[in-house]
Amino acid sequence: MINLRDIKEPKDLHNLTVKDLELLADQIRNFLIEKVSNTGGHLSSNLGVVELTLALHRVFDSPNDKLIWDVGHQGYVHKILTGRQDDFDTLRQHNGLSGFLKACESEHDIFEAGHSSTSISAALGFAKAMAYNHDPHKAIAIIGDGALTGGMAFEALNYIGHSNENIVVVLNDNEMSISDNVGAVSKHLNKIRTGKTYIHLKLKINKILRKIPIIGKPMMKFIGSFKDSLKKFLIKNMLFEEFGFHYVGVVDGHNLQKLVDVFEHVKELNGPVLVHVVTVKGKGYEPAEKHPEKYHGVSKFDPKIGIVEKPGKMKYQDVLGKQLIQLRDQHKEVVAITAAMPSGTGLSEFSQKYPESLIDVGIAEQNAVTMAGAMAKGGLKPYVCIYSTFLQRAYDQIVHDICIQNLNVTFCIDRAGLVGEDGETHHGMFDLSYLSHIPNMTVLAPKDQYEFEQMLIYSLTHEGPLAIRYPRGTAIHINDASLQNNTAEILRKGDDFLILAVGKMVEVGCEVVDSLKAKGINGTLINPRQIFPIKKELIPVIDEYEHVFTLEDNVIIGGYGAYLSTIMEQKIVPIGLSQRFIEHGNVDVLLEKEGLSLSGIENKILNELGK
Ligand SMILES: Cc1ncc(C[n+]2csc(CCOP(=O)(O)OP(=O)(O)O)c2C)c(N)n1
Known part of the structure; x- marks a missing residue:
């Protein structure tokens, strides 16, 4: 029997039967539920694309064909099929597998994302480059109906419509963004999906034709053979056809035979093709099917019980x-x-x-x-x-x-x-x-x-x-001081140095000042409250100190400290995030690495004071 463990790369799928793929789909679902319930991550979106991902990798030749996943939160199945099964215990942890696509992880992560609605533009770029290089492979964007609400997606569709690019857009329509999807396109998709107008009119026409002697039946047959065009005709102004796409749909996104057949067919087509695939978010795990929003992004939970919501602290x-x-x-x-x-x-x-x-x-x-x-x-x-x-x-x-x-x-x-x-x-x-x-x-x-x-x-x-x-996470309580027209608040007082701490950093700022006080070094801690523009009355207060530090969870360049430096005469030492893209991981681990933990900040101050 086929075993998921034996799938090391997409090529391992190329000669498999649909029956084998179906067996793999079951194994992948179990794998996803087991791993994601243990690490946390995006669950329901991935459960929804198991068959779709298998079929794409079975038919297309990644990375020569470019599979571009919009947002990338639904890329876990793709990761499983591209040699990363063993890394799933480290999903989203520092130095572990990323929850999104990362070129440094695999040659199959052809274009990175995290923000939505970029995949069609990226596919366009690849299609252009491949045309330039006489490369016959395809660029395939896989975009959800939620991501399709983003303006960038429409800018790309609009361009494709007049450039006639050789491109495949796979629309993964599960009727959901994180919450219920919204907007006119969503309504249009619903109309296509349910085919209500089509079914209603088809029944009516059949009824009329049946009553016509001799020619009625052959006409019914004739119309039947033009089912697709009839449907398109009846669903007025099918959006994607108007955009210049060859529309293929609606395809059941959990039927592997159909998906494989459709993609084999689409592979041979030229020009822009849109494949409308309908999937169920959370498919195969009942709690997620019932509550796809709750299982969109999950923390660790017991898969036998599902997520139990406990009244927690206010975030x-x-x-x-x-x-x-x-x-x-x-x-x-x-x-x-x-x-x-x-x-x-x-x-x-x-x-x-x-x-x-x-x-x-x-x-x-x-x-x-x-x-x-x-x-x-x-x-x-x-x-x-x-x-x-x-x-x-x-x-x-x-x-x-x-x-x-x-x-x-x-x-x-x-x-x-x-x-x-x-x-x-x-x-x-x-x-x-x-x-x-x-x-x-x-x-x-x-x-x-x-x-x-x-x-x-x-x-x-x-x-x-x-x-x-304001930051992610539990809301803390420091005091009930009144806001006083956003005037800065002095939380600690000492002559040796001054820290101005922004928002969340006030808490650690207090700890730093207290810790240094225990060592005989006395500092002042100010919570500026209003970050920009800097309040005039704060300037003479800052002026009193020889050693001034700012503390912020923003890149230093362009941040609060940098801004203060431009308006103050004395030296300001900004403590903040370094000018680099900071990887994933637990926030405390990342802050520590950035020198923004209690000891990291303390050391910087001691250094500056020459202690
Ligand atoms: C620009 C931007 N805004 C918001 C988000 C947050 N976000 C992540 S996934 C998602 C919903 C995407 O829905 P869809 O494309 O239908 O994918 P599904 O999860 O339903 O498979 C949203 C709003 C984002 N990634 N990018």
């Missing part, structure tokens, strides 16, 4: 959700905007209580930001709730559509700083740099839960663009 996103509900209770113009992440950003409860005030634009950060600008102009009070890393997508919209017009939009920037296991594509380590230099922008960073709540209350009255950046 920063929960604080946001609760506080926004309170703001909305009092001000009906408050609206929350998410880019396909209502639960990740803590807005689930808000959306239940105020569905009309929660706007999910899909994976469309740019659209979210510009829309928010115009909403503010129209008298609403928009809160754009997006992770730091994904807001990078909307840099130009922040500058051009919000800040130039000085609009009252509040950015709730979640997952600022290092996020851990998702790694380099997901760390929020650039937001202070990409926001600090934009005129009119105010940036706040709370040190704890209470301050975050106070900042959100303050946001109601703030004039102009405001960003509040």
